[in-house]
Amino acid sequence: MKILLFLIFTVGLIVGSFINTYSYRIIRNKPVIWDRSRCPCCKEIIKPLDLIPVFSYILLKGKCRQCAEKIGFRYPLSEIFVGLVFSAIYLKVGLGRELLPYLFISSVLTAAVFTDLENMIIPNSLVFFGFWGGVILKLFVGTAGVEDMLLGSIAGGMPLLLIGILSRGGMGGGDIKLAAVMGLILGWKLVLVALFISFCVGGLVGVMLVFFGLKGRKDCIPFGPFLAVGGHFLHTFG
Secondary structure, eight states, rough: HHHHHHHHHHHHHHHHHHHHHHHHHHHHTSSSSSSSOOOOOOOOOOGGGSSTHHHHHHTTTBEEEEEEEEOTTTHHHHHHHHHHHHHHHHHHTTTTTTTHHHHHHHHHHHHHHHHHHSSSOOOHHHHHHHHHHHHHHHHHTTTOHHHHHHHHHHHHHHHHHHHHHHTTTOOHHHHHHHHHHHHHHHHOHHHHHHHHHHHHHHHHHHHHHTTTTSSSSTOOOOHHHHHHHHHHHHTOOO
């Protein structure tokens, strides 16, 4: 079990590293896969040895090998976060049929957090990847049929769609589509609980931001991170 846990954690580190790359490039309209990693400052190609999750950051002391520009601490931190989430999911479900779908939606939610926080957008490419990846995985592991996935998607996306309509745009399209993907993978019962957690946490954080003067009452607050909180809580601790 310890060996498997270590392997799952390592896979999480690698996935976290890719999510960092994806979120950085997709926002800047750069190729996600067909391009070498470069330092944002000096534009030099980063060597493979310097791309090892966490280890390279420690080895380089948090600086670019070429120009000595500081590397954001968010990179190793997010890699460790994904590794820990992957480990928590494995400890909960073991090698059960839900392991791959849960790891998958966890990765999609984390990527959505990064893009939503940085640019207030959840890319369609990420949503479509999450949707079709979820469909394939759920059918492959045999945990849900087409009807179950459809019901889950409706249960996840419909409440946010209604909020968007009633508030005249108060809920973004990316949030609605992401919630539908969550429902597809989690199922209609769990996604409703996840949405409840998301609204509770989002409301609390929103009140605190306004209270401390960090946001105005009419300022937009990205909802993707709160969806991720609800989803992560359920498939790791729920």
